[in-house]
Amino acid sequence: MGYINIKKLAEELNLSPASVSRALNDSHEISKETKERVWELAKKLNYEPNPSASNLRSHKSKTIAVIIPQVANSFFSLAINGIEKIARQRDYHVLIYQTHDNSDMEIAFINRLLNGRVDGILISISSSTIDNTPFTELIKNIPIVFFDRMYDEIDAVNITTDDYESSYQATQHLIEAGCQRIAYLFALNNLITGKRRMAGYVNALKDNNILYDEQLIITHIENEDEDYANIKNLLTSEKPDGIISSIEEMALPCYSACKQLNINIPGDIKIISFSNLKTAQLLDPPLSTVTQPAAEIGQKAAEILFKMLDKKHFEPKETIVLRSTIIPRESTR
Amino acid sequence: MGYINIKKLAEELNLSPASVSRALNDSHEISKETKERVWELAKKLNYEPNPSASNLRSHKSKTIAVIIPQVANSFFSLAINGIEKIARQRDYHVLIYQTHDNSDMEIAFINRLLNGRVDGILISISSSTIDNTPFTELIKNIPIVFFDRMYDEIDAVNITTDDYESSYQATQHLIEAGCQRIAYLFALNNLITGKRRMAGYVNALKDNNILYDEQLIITHIENEDEDYANIKNLLTSEKPDGIISSIEEMALPCYSACKQLNINIPGDIKIISFSNLKTAQLLDPPLSTVTQPAAEIGQKAAEILFKMLDKKHFEPKETIVLRSTIIPRESTR
Numbered sequence: 001m002g003y004i005n006i007k008k009l010a011e012e013l014n015l016s017p018a019s020v021s022r023a024l025n026d027s028h029e030i031s032k033e034t035k036e037r038v039w040e041l042a043k044k045l046n047y048e049p050n051p052s053a054s055n056l057r058s059h060k061s062k063t064i065a066v067i068i069p070q071v072a073n074s075f076f077s078l079a080i081n082g083i084e085k086i087a088r089q090r091d092y093h094v095l096i097y098q099t100h101d102n103s104d105m106e107i108a109f110i111n112r113l114l115n116g117r118v119d120g121i122l123i124s125i126s127s128s129t130i131d132n133t134p135f136t137e138l139i140k141n142i143p144i145v146f147f148d149r150m151y152d153e154i155d156a157v158n159i160t161t162d163d164y165e166s167s168y169q170a171t172q173h174l175i176e177a178g179c180q181r182i183a184y185l186f187a188l189n190n191l192i193t194g195k196r197r198m199a200g201y202v203n204a205l206k207d208n209n210i211l212y213d214e215q216l217i218i219t220h221i222e223n224e225d226e227d228y229a230n231i232k233n234l235l236t237s238e239k240p241d242g243i244i245s246s247i248e249e250m251a252l253p254c255y256s257a258c259k260q261l262n263i264n265i266p267g268d269i270k271i272i273s274f275s276n277l278k279t280a281q282l283l284d285p286p287l288s289t290v291t292q293p294a295a296e297i298g299q300k301a302a303e304i305l306f307k308m309l310d311k312k313h314f315e316p317k318e319t320i321v322l323r324s325t326i327i328p329r330e331s332t333r
Numbered sequence: 334m335g336y337i338n339i340k341k342l343a344e345e346l347n348l349s350p351a352s353v354s355r356a357l358n359d360s361h362e363i364s365k366e367t368k369e370r371v372w373e374l375a376k377k378l379n380y381e382p383n384p385s386a387s388n389l390r391s392h393k394s395k396t397i398a399v400i401i402p403q404v405a406n407s408f409f410s411l412a413i414n415g416i417e418k419i420a421r422q423r424d425y426h427v428l429i430y431q432t433h434d435n436s437d438m439e440i441a442f443i444n445r446l447l448n449g450r451v452d453g454i455l456i457s458i459s460s461s462t463i464d465n466t467p468f469t470e471l472i473k474n475i476p477i478v479f480f481d482r483m484y485d486e487i488d489a490v491n492i493t494t495d496d497y498e499s500s501y502q503a504t505q506h507l508i509e510a511g512c513q514r515i516a517y518l519f520a521l522n523n524l525i526t527g528k529r530r531m532a533g534y535v536n537a538l539k540d541n542n543i544l545y546d547e548q549l550i551i552t553h554i555e556n557e558d559e560d561y562a563n564i565k566n567l568l569t570s571e572k573p574d575g576i577i578s579s580i581e582e583m584a585l586p587c588y589s590a591c592k593q594l595n596i597n598i599p600g601d602i603k604i605i606s607f608s609n610l611k612t613a614q615l616l617d618p619p620l621s622t623v624t625q626p627a628a629e630i631g632q633k634a635a636e637i638l639f640k641m642l643d644k645k646h647f648e649p650k651e652t653i654v655l656r657s658t659i660i661p662r663e664s665t666r
Contacts, residue, residue, distance in 0.1 A: 062445075063445070070410075071404035071405075071410050071413065071429065072404075072407070072410035072411075072414075074405070077403075077404050077405035078405075080404065080431070081405075084431065084433075093430070093441075093442055093445065094430070094431070095428045095429070095430060096404065096428070096429040096430070096431070097426070097427070097428060097429070098413070098417065098427070098429070100417075108426075109426055112395075112396070112426065117450065252611065252612060252615060255615045256614075256615065259615075277612070278585065279585060279610070279612045279615075279616065281589075282585060282588045282589065282592075282612075282616050282617060283612065283615050283616060283617060284615060284616060284617030284618070284619075285617070286617075
């Protein structure tokens with residue numbers, strides 16, 4: 001038969017060249033039966049894909065973008081490592097963009113990416129993002145996977161963790177350690193992530209017949225000094241015996257405030273925080289944490305993005321949940 | 334005279350339109366006297382630059398790239414914040430790229446940037462970079478500023494800190510605290526940054542008549558477990574009474590190893606580290622640090638990059654040195 005190309009395979013199989021090409025790329029648009037017919041014949045006839053043609057057909061930038069609130073956060077820096085691990089295997093470059101939780105910057109940047117500068121996007125949305133319209137459009141135009149911080153209402157691939165359950169367990173952990181007045185440091189309140197963490201706390205209190213007291217809730221403000229003042233005020237006026245911090249950025253000011261006010265951790269107050277901080281075990285005292293599978297979340301998100309780029313099968317509306325772990329240390333003993 | 338454009342200014346002044354344009358942009362290619370002649374006439378005739386033309390002439394991507402070893406390092410995350418502060422004022426986006434100290438990745442990525450994807454580059458070079466040829470070429474093709482980690486031999490703009498002096502002072506600080514057997518955790522040994530820090534340590538010992546002992550030098554390896562084993566071995570076999578860590582990644586394993594070996598900090602051993610770690614003051618005990626002006630370095634580097642993009646005057650071979658500060662805490666008391 002001479003040189004075997006897609007056209008010849010198509011003729012033999014009575015299929016269109018486009019279908020043969022999709023079948024060879026393991027596209028989900030082609031039935032399993034057809035794919036097997038194509039693969040069998042390709043093997044039989046020693047079909048070799050033309051590498052330069054396959055390069056032309058594939059994406060050009062060999063770059064993916066990771067859009068996150070900030071890099072100076074242990075969860076995100078570990079997630080990036082997970083993403084880069086997968087990207088390196090594919091010889092892809094990873095560009096990182098920080099939104100600083102500013103949704104205007106987020107959208108402005110995404111619009112610039114749509115001109116082919118990157119082949120795909122991994123995003124953890126800004127906590128100030130309320131309007132999801134730009135994202136419903138975006139999904140139609142470029143392969144995108146959401147990780148950690150996502151929309152509930154958009155049909156997209158999401159990789160996240162069990163925010164409700166882990167917050168419930170952290171609250172339970174403090175109650176078992178003897179706490180009765182448990183304060184909650186509330187962040188990401190616009191996002192489903194934040195809402196689920198809050199709900200876990202509220203329901204654990206309820207299941208243990210502890211009254212919810214809104215005086216014990218401090219909402220995170222994007223201003224370190226104000227956060228610190230609010231925490232100090234909580235400690236002096238409300239005298240909680242336990243604290244759950246829903247982000248690590250609020251756990252550190254708790255430590256500083258307790259030091260300044262001569263409040264002993266864990267003697268006077270027990271503290272647990274959502275955190276992947278490497279120094280958690282070296283703090284004074286070592287901090288109990290809800291540790292998220294950050295690198296695994298990044299890795300999984302990247303794997304699915306590459307399935308999209310390869311036109312392999314993926315579930316377009318799937319939400320994958322990877323479990324967090326409670327690591328008890330001295331701060332809740 | 335009707336509408337005043339560059340051509341008309343040029344005619345009046347008996348200059349070429351290109352020279353007038355450069356003068357209006359405060360280019361260093363034009364003499365001060367000529368610029369003043371141009372500015373004076375432009376003011377007198379109420380010359381208004383055509384905004385869309387000025388846009389076309391300027392750079393298109395409105396994006397700069399920051400190339401760094403890694404984001405999970407407090408120095409670099411603060412430096413990025415400094416860079417972004419300046420970029421935001423100019424409505425520029427900042428892309429971050431991690432090399433993980435791999436010079437092949439560094440060069441491969443830089444080559445991709447040369448096609449107009451970004452208007453300029455801020456870079457802190459990888460510690461495995463030995464061959465500087467790609468950079469001598471690069472400087473001719475795209476505006477670039479080096480910060481923190483740079484080449485000594487290349488004529489470029491560098492923003493850095495006083496590595497020699499601050500390492501000398503850190504050593505002096507330990508000697509004044511009573512240390513006589515001071516170990517040095519050596520990193521960035523390929524780079525001028527690392528060499529200067531080492532030299533500061535060596536010379537401070539010499540000036541205090543303390544013999545340099547190579548058994549007290551541990552060289553950083555890109556492998557956490559090996560670093561940890563080497564530090565533990567140093568602590569048990571050499572029994573130093575002081576440690577200077579030239580990077581924060583090695584200070585934390587020192588803390589863990591001391592904990593494990595029941596060595597009291599600062600009672601048995603005093604520790605100081607180059608670090609911008611936010612948690613330094615919350616560690617057990619609080620860690621003394623050589624704190625670099627990270628945000629200021631980033632800011633200064635970005636300011637000069639924008640001068641280049643604006644074709645304003647800058648010193649093409651200037652090295653700007655911003656001072657680091659020794660912050661003594663409990664770990665060296």
